[in-house]
Amino acid sequence: MTCHSPESTETIENERTDTESRVVDSDETRIGQAMKDLKNTGWYWGSLTANEAKEILQDASEGTFLVRDSSQRDYLFTISAMTSAGPTNLRIEYKEGKFKLDSVVLIKPKLKQFDSVVHLVEHYVQLSRTTSKGASSGASKSLAPPNGTVQLLLTKPVYTAxxxxxxxxxxxxxxxxxxxxxxxxxxxxxxxxxxxxxxx
Structure with missing residues (x-):
């Protein structure tokens, strides 16, 4: 059995507080950098509502998208995109210093994580462009989603100006x-x- 003096308990508490404050600083820095990058894109719309995003995308072609602030408190950002079934919204999750798309629990561990929102969007844009090129050339019919689900493509951003x-x-x-x-x-x-x- 070991005994801790009040000093050693205080030291442990101080170390824990230091670690927690470093995590907070790190999160603030990453989110701050993510905001800076997003503001540079021209397709970040800020505090747009889901209905406003739907109106903007209503007559757009499939794959047209924008990024906006999430209206749900647990999330920072949302991608609003036009699909073959109409406009849809996909939340972006921030956890442990990384951004990733929110999804069904079974798929979540398989989703890639990114240091910034723009990096995440860039990845899915490149993936979508590759997918749509393959589909248009008839090279890959297996890319069509199963069970009547809608395939999400991100190919063309909607700029604020x-x-x-x-x-x-x-x-x-x-x-x-x-x-x-x-x-x-x-x-x-x-x-x-x-x-x-x-x-x-």
Whole structure:
């Protein structure tokens, strides 16, 4: 049997508090960075309601999407997207420093996790574009979802306003290369390119 002095108990409590505050700082930093990245996209709509998102997407083609704040308290963000069955909403979960799509309990462990919301969206956009290319060329009929479920595609963002030519150029350059530092460009321009290193 061991006895703890009041000092050692206090030390343990202090260490626990330090760890908890580091986690909070880490979460605040990650969410802050996620917000900064989202605001740079042009397709983050902020506090849009589900009905407003539905109106925006109503006449859009399948795969058109936007990201907005979630109206549910347990979630930070929601992807609103047009599917073959109409507009739908998919919540983004934040847990233990990572973002992932909310889903059925059985599928959750299989879903990829990401450091940022934009990285998550970028992944699913690339996946959707690959899927839709394969389907349009007739290469893969097995990609059709089973049991009459609706396939979610993210292919075309809805911008809050027309994006600047600089931003569109940055996306095109990031799409073409991940070696921005190797490009023969002024440092200021390299900084602009790396400030938003996504290709969506």
């Amino acid at each position: 027309t994006p600047s030519l600089q931003h569109l150029s940055r996306i095109a350059i990031n799409n073409a290369t991940r070696q921005v530092q190797e490009l023969p460009l002024p440092n200021r321009l390299k900084n602009y390119l790396t400030d938003y290193s996504y290709n969506v």
